[in-house]
Amino acid sequence: MLVLTRKSNESIIINGNIEIKVIEVEAGKVKLGIKAPKEIDIHRKEVYEEIQEENKKAALGKLDLKGITKYLQK
Amino acid sequence: MRLDTRHFGEIDVNKDGIIDFQDGLLGFEHVKKYVVIKNPDPENPFMWLQAIDQPELAFVIVNPFIITSDYDFNIPDNIIEALEIEKQEDVFVYSIAVLPENIKDMTINLTAPLIINFNSRKGKQVVLDSDRYSLKHKVFVSNEKAG
Numbered sequence: 001m002l003v004l005t006r007k008s009n010e011s012i013i014i015n016g017n018i019e020i021k022v023i024e025v026e027a028g029k030v031k032l033g034i035k036a037p038k039e040i041d042i043h044r045k046e047v048y049e050e051i052q053e054e055n056k057k058a059a060l061g062k063l064d065l066k067g068i069t070k071y072l073q074k
Numbered sequence: 075m076r077l078d079t080r081h082f083g084e085i086d087v088n089k090d091g092i093i094d095f096q097d098g099l100l101g102f103e104h105v106k107k108y109v110v111i112k113n114p115d116p117e118n119p120f121m122w123l124q125a126i127d128q129p130e131l132a133f134v135i136v137n138p139f140i141i142t143s144d145y146d147f148n149i150p151d152n153i154i155e156a157l158e159i160e161k162q163e164d165v166f167v168y169s170i171a172v173l174p175e176n177i178k179d180m181t182i183n184l185t186a187p188l189i190i191n192f193n194s195r196k197g198k199q200v201v202l203d204s205d206r207y208s209l210k211h212k213v214f215v216s217n218e219k220a221g
């Protein structure tokens with residue numbers, strides 16, 4: 001992982017077209033501004049990881065749907 | 075083409091039915107090609123998303139609007155472009171379901187729906203911006219809680 005130190009209002013450019021700027025620094029928190037082409041998805045890492053985990057659980061789960069209709073009718 | 079699957083045994087897949095998920099699904103980014111298998115029971119809205127290149131991989135999916143009336147989001151412009159969406163009728167939304175041992179505890183993922191354009195045969199799992207919707211939305215609300 002590349003580690004760089006930035007102060008408030010300083011930026012990093014990735015791939016020539018993505019900019020990450022430090023907007024504000026306060027104790028324990030950094031506010032970041034991100035400029036990127038609209039086709040690039042940007043999300044908090046824990047959101048991504050949660051969804052990855054949920055997808056993996058789904059893949060390991062049962063696939064048998066026959067029992068479901070009786071619950072739907074309730 | 076014939077596909078030997080974990081759950082359905084050997085099935086026949088129409089090449090025109092194959093959906094290309096360019097980015098795969100989260101956690102399964104390397105698996106790109108899937109087919110939607112409809113439920114043989116017409117009363118049962120749950121279907122399957124079966125991976126083509128990994129026959130043991132399949133997901134239970136369902137149209138979330140059948141399960142909940144409180145679900146509303148705009149498909150971002152970049153997704154409309156990526157999936158080459160031209161008409162609303164071509165777009166289908168599915169949620170991935172997690173089936174635990176007890177089917178009554180089943181949940182669906184409303185945070186990251188699957189958006190599929192059946193016309194262009196492209197799909198993507200979209201992470202919604204809002205944390206308004208649940209990652210684990212309970213499908214069956216217990217009767218004690220109702221009313």
